[in-house]
Amino acid sequence: MDEDIQLIECYLSGDDSAMAKLIDKYQKEVYFFVYRFLGDKEDAKDVTQTIFIKLFRKIKQFKRKSSFKTWLFSIAVNSCKNFKKHKYISISSEDMSRIPDSKDIQTEVIKKEQKEMIKRGLLSLPKKQRITLILRIFHELPYKDISKIMRCSESTAKSNFFFGIERLKEIIGEKYEL
Numbered sequence: 522m523d524e525d526i527q528l529i530e531c532y533l534s535g536d537d538s539a540m541a542k543l544i545d546k547y548q549k550e551v552y553f554f555v556y557r558f559l560g561d562k563e564d565a566k567d568v569t570q571t572i573f574i575k576l577f578r579k580i581k582q583f584k585r586k587s588s589f590k591t592w593l594f595s596i597a598v599n600s601c602k603n604f605k606k607h608k609y610i611s612i613s614s615e616d617m618s619r620i621p622d623s624k625d626i627q628t629e630v631i632k633k634e635q636k637e638m639i640k641r642g643l644l645s646l647p648k649k650q651r652i653t654l655i656l657r658i659f660h661e662l663p664y665k666d667i668s669k670i671m672r673c674s675e676s677t678a679k680s681n682f683f684f685g686i687e688r689l690k691e692i693i694g695e696k697y698e699l
Contacts, residue, residue, distance in 0.1 A: 525589035529580060540580075544573055547590070550660065551597050557655045558601045560644050572600050591666045598652055598670055635693075642692035649673075650685030657682050 525546075531539035551572055556565035575596050583592055643651055652671065656662045662670075667678040 523589070526585070529583060529589065532580065540577070543589075544576075547593060548573070551593065554594065554597055554655060554660060555601055557643070557659055558598075558652065559604065560640060564604065568600055568604050571604075572597050575600065587669045588666065591662075591669050594656065594660075594662070594666075595670045601652075602648070638693050639689070642689045645692060646685050646688055650681050650688065653678055653681040654685045654689070 525543065528539040528543045532543070548569070552565055552569045555568045555572070556562060559565055559568065572593075576593065579596070583589065643654065646654065649671065653667055656667045656670065657664070664675045664678045664682075667682075668675045671678060671681070673681075
């Protein structure tokens, strides 16, 4: 039996520590997904907390039609969509993840500019393409799981990924063309 399923069953049988283990296992991964989706650290913390509150409330609804991780990321995607409906998202250079220190200032500036360009490019993609790219690249989910999270066919997930990558290349390429 899958470790996640065992933890869920233990939690449903009254072992609260099982839920704590489940949260510990996925908290960072969910946070980084949410951060990449929203582009703001504080918002990502808030939405991640909301996701795990929803997990507590909905855990009995988990039907095992997909993996627990796929189900959890479905909650995450829906929570991010709902959050974006209710709040304007701003991109701040302060919110960028830290670039490793470099003695070469020019290299550091270029890296920061490229990272900002990728972030802006990702945030400017249509929602379905952005979610697909984040799930595929950063979370290494297979198209099968992505299709379940996105409620679409595998071929649609692959198409969203392909067109998202192509659009991201266009966005980034526009900056560097003369």
